[in-house]
Amino acid sequence: MLNFIYYPVSFIMWVWHKAFGFIFGADAGISWVLSVIFLVFTLRAILYKPFVGQVRSMRKMQEMAPEMQRLRKKYANDRQKLTQEMQKLQAENGANPLGGCLPVLVQVPVFIGLFHVLREFKPGKTENYFFGADEVRSFVDSSFFGAKLGATVVNTQYSTVTLQELGGNLTSQLIVMIPLMILAGIFTHITARHSVARQAANPAAMANSQTAIMNKLMLYVFPIGVVVGGPFLPLAILFYWVSNNLWTLGQQYVVYKRIDAEEAEKKDKAAQNRNALAPKPGQKPNRNGSTPAEPEAVEEPETETTESAPEKKPGAKPVTKPKPGAKPVNRSGGSGGRPGGGNRTQARKGKKRR
Template identity: 75%
Template sequence: MLDFIYYPVSFIMWVWHKVFGFVLGEDSGIAWVLSVVFLVFTLRLILYKPFVSQVRSMRKMQEMAPEMQKLRKKYANDRQKLATEMQKLQQQNGANPIMGCLPILVQIPVFIGLFHVLREFKPGKTENYVFNAAENASFVDSDFFGSKLGAAIWPLQNTSSVTEVGGNLVSQWIVMVPLMIMAGIFTHVTARHSVARQQAQIAAGTAAANPQAEIMQKLMLYVFPIGVVVGAPFLPLAVLFYWVANNLWTLGQQWLVYRRIDAEEAEKEQKATESAKALAPRPGQKPIRKDEKGTAKDVREIADEPLDADAGSTGTAQGSDGASADGGSANGSTANGTKNGSSTNGAAKNGNGAGGKKPGAKPVQRRQGTKSKRGKRR
């Protein structure tokens, strides 16, 4: 029924056994152990890119947790609308929940396939998927420090017992107990590494706390490691080698991938900070903005410009009036008025035009004008 899983698993194991059997001997127990270990490494190497996608997707989902919580509250009574908005949010952020579960989902059938292939190594069998009769006998007769790789101390249905394949229970326990402990410890350490990162993200505010996730974290930290230790005597010994090798690979892969992703995010933040500094005005620099024509000018220059096109002519008229009030000659008044009227500020040099006063300058009083006014009052 699951031959599409059993044949590929057995083929990868067969290839590695040929490689290590050529060096160590076809019947060597170490060659068979290494074939199981490198079966794990091969499969995990194939799943490396999906694992990276899983980590990225999980991080994005954690960052989206506050927004998702808001959507759940907003559309609590409309599940269809909630699903639609959740999908939009995930698409906008490039998150894919399926990619987060893919590596784990793929490893489950691999484990089932390996367990099935290992328990099919039995005395007298003529074939075991890719393995022929001689290779089947080689696996059954081989031992690893006196233990049998395909046998279990308390065998389940269709699993060979230690005595059935000619093994020794004491040697089986001696090899199995350290592997049980290692499998439990590595499972706990792998889970703790993932949980610690999630808690750090929650503390930093980049992820929101989730009660369901906390329950799952406790299961990963304690229940799964205990389950591995308790279930070890019921499994073929080679399965424990698979489990230990798988957890060792996971630890190294997590360290490598998380370090790489953290470095990428730190580089992005640094580039964003540098670009923000480059766009910001330097200390003491005049504020610059663009006028209607798109020309960059000083803000103070734009504020001093006339509001309309008639401002220049008004300045000319004011400049000529100011010059005539001085009592000067006609030629002088014309020259001064023309000169001051053509400028942006009107009669700025005479000081008598409406726009000619400099900021902070005191008004100049005309003595003759003052006397004439007093004379009129008298």
């Protein structure tokens, strides 16, 4: 029924087992362990771009959190209108909530596929999807420090192969399994803490009650669940879980650092554009928002220099020009139309008196 999942998973694991079997030997336990680990790395490399899209979508959703909260309050009694406005806001900002779930949704069938393939490594079986009879026998007989990769410590209805059937030893199985269980829980917690720390940068997003519940589940419930559920899982699944969390930690560091650098560059460019459009000191800004023009240079009136001024003789009185419309002033201090007019008038008055 789910062969479209089982065949691709078994094929990737088969290819890596061939590669590491050439180096360490086909029956070596390390070849099978590395084939599981690199199965994880291959799938996570394929999902790298969707993961980057997930981070960008989450960042946009965090930026829209205040506006979304405002819409929830505004349309608290109209769910249909709220949904329409939310979709409109997400379309305007290019955010896709479902895009952030794609990497997680893809990993779920991979986990199920690997779990099923490992269960089918049974003694006496002639094939297991891409694996032939010799490869099935090799997996059953191989061990990693005495622990069987396909065996579980606690047998359940889903454990079709018991530790005794594979010829394993309980002590050896626990020596390898317990450290892996602890590492799986620790790495799950660290990965979740890293994601929550990124969300804490946006208080509006953290204020959502659903987000707070999910963060607590990621931080505490999931890591504890991995530790408690470890004995019920095949040993190879624990290798899968540890390697998956290690890849996630490294990928988060690289992707977040890259996105932070891009956002810092955008902020620097925006600041440079604002500074370029800002008016210079002493310059009036244009109302149309364009770059203000340079102030025009004011031509100063030409003044006569000392070279063009006429030379003054020693003892000469300064010559003053009359203002427009004013009568010229006589040199003797009187006023009149002609020079010396004031003296002649006084002389005539003197003759009449005599």
